[in-house]
Amino acid sequence: MREVLRIEDLTVYYYTLRGVVRAVERVYLEAGRGELVAIVGESGCGKSTLGYSILKLVPPPGRILSGRVEVDSVDILELEGDKLRHARGELVSMIFQDPFTTLDPVRRVEEQIAEVLLEHGISKEEAIDRVYDLLRSVGLSERLARMYPHQLSGGQRQRVSIAAAIALEPRVLVADEPTTALDVVVQKQIMDLLDSIRREKGMAVILITHDIVLAAERADKIAIMYAGKIVEEGPIDEVLKEPRHPYTKALLASVIDIESREWPQAITGQPPDLRKPPPGCRFAPRCRYVFDKCRREEPELVEVDHGRRIACWLEERRL
Ligand SMILES: Nc1ncnc2c1ncn2[C@@H]1O[C@H](COP(=O)(O)OP(=O)(O)O)[C@@H](O)[C@H]1O
Ligand code: SF4
Numbered sequence: 001m002r003e004v005l006r007i008e009d010l011t012v013y014y015y016t017l018r019g020v021v022r023a024v025e026r027v028y029l030e031a032g033r034g035e036l037v038a039i040v041g042e043s044g045c046g047k048s049t050l051g052y053s054i055l056k057l058v059p060p061p062g063r064i065l066s067g068r069v070e071v072d073s074v075d076i077l078e079l080e081g082d083k084l085r086h087a088r089g090e091l092v093s094m095i096f097q098d099p100f101t102t103l104d105p106v107r108r109v110e111e112q113i114a115e116v117l118l119e120h121g122i123s124k125e126e127a128i129d130r131v132y133d134l135l136r137s138v139g140l141s142e143r144l145a146r147m148y149p150h151q152l153s154g155g156q157r158q159r160v161s162i163a164a165a166i167a168l169e170p171r172v173l174v175a176d177e178p179t180t181a182l183d184v185v186v187q188k189q190i191m192d193l194l195d196s197i198r199r200e201k202g203m204a205v206i207l208i209t210h211d212i213v214l215a216a217e218r219a220d221k222i223a224i225m226y227a228g229k230i231v232e233e234g235p236i237d238e239v240l241k242e243p244r245h246p247y248t249k250a251l252l253a254s255v256i257d258i259e260s261r262e263w264p265q266a267i268t269g270q271p272p273d274l275r276k277p278p279p280g281c282r283f284a285p286r287c288r289y290v291f292d293k294c295r296r297e298e299p300e301l302v303e304v305d306h307g308r309r310i311a312c313w314l315e316e317r318r319l
């Protein structure tokens with residue numbers, strides 16, 4: 001599969017008055033055409049920061065310290081000004097948990113979708129036609145075109161923001177907890193819509209979620225993030241069948257006990273404060289397999305099998 005997204009050695013910190021937050025550190029990630037890659041981890045582990053970085057949209061006091069984010073071989077992080085504005089929308093776009101953050105409350109649905117097209121040099125006549133096509137493609141009736149965001153349900157609003165995000169057929173769509181605010185039925189409908197769009201358009205979708213069950217149902221590939229780092233990555237079936245990183249095991253056990261199918265077990269403890277992460281492996285304070293080396297040295301993410309990468313000293317012991 002040809003990769004449309006390739007993230008290399010990405011590091012992003014927030015420089016706050018109370019210290020430097022090491023939100024994303026040395027992250028590598030790839031996504032192929034039409035592939036759904038889920039980024040999963042507890043709250044505060046750097047998932048959204050990683051998502052924003054893909055659009056070079058990290059808010060201050062955040063700073064991208066190093067790395068490349070290539071979309072179709074264009075490094076987004078090298079772009080500035082008009083080139084960057086064009087890349088956002090044409091190469092990569094993003095949807096969020098709460099569409100109110102992107103939708104303008106005082107403008108009609110049709111204007112908001114048309115605006116994306118007009119900003120990218122599409123004529124007014126064509127933009128109007130395209131708005132109606134887009135509304136249909138996200139399953140909304142034309143009747144909604146003249147409504148305002150507050151007149152829509154949560155699911156309809158998310159469909160509008162998806163329409164605006166895919167208006168220019170970007171290569172990569174970053175979806176940050178897109179269904180977390182929705183009820184279960186609507187959640188399924190929105191995920192079905194994202195599935196059909198990516199299949200039809202060959203768009204790669206980066207699904208950011210705290211919900212490993214959602215990832216298990218939808219993803220082709222999963223990347224587990226803990227305390228600013230990817231700790232395990234691989235094809236979804238393989239990771240679910242044989243989770244190898246203790247954090248992945250703990251996440252799965254928190255929803256279902258894999259061996260005995262007994263009651264789920266919550267993960268004990270909290271993720272570390274990213275202003276002063278523990279030395280060595282960042283998961284060590286919560287890991288039931290921890291040993292001496294873990295507290296001294298930090299394990300790198302290494303390929304253990306084709307397409308399977310793990311950052312854990314236990315892998316050395318398997319050899
Ligand atoms: N604007 C910001 N200023 C300072 N720190 C931030 C900001 N946004 C996020 N962080 C910190 O960066 C870390 C990662 O946050 P985030 O990327 O939002 O994680 P997630 O999406 O996994 O919940 C957290 O420690 C969070 O407090
Ligand atoms: S490196 Fe050690 S502490 Fe970290 S996950 Fe592996 S076994 Fe646990």
Ligand SMILES: [Mg+2]
Nearest residue numbers: 047048049176
């Ligand atoms: Mg987040």
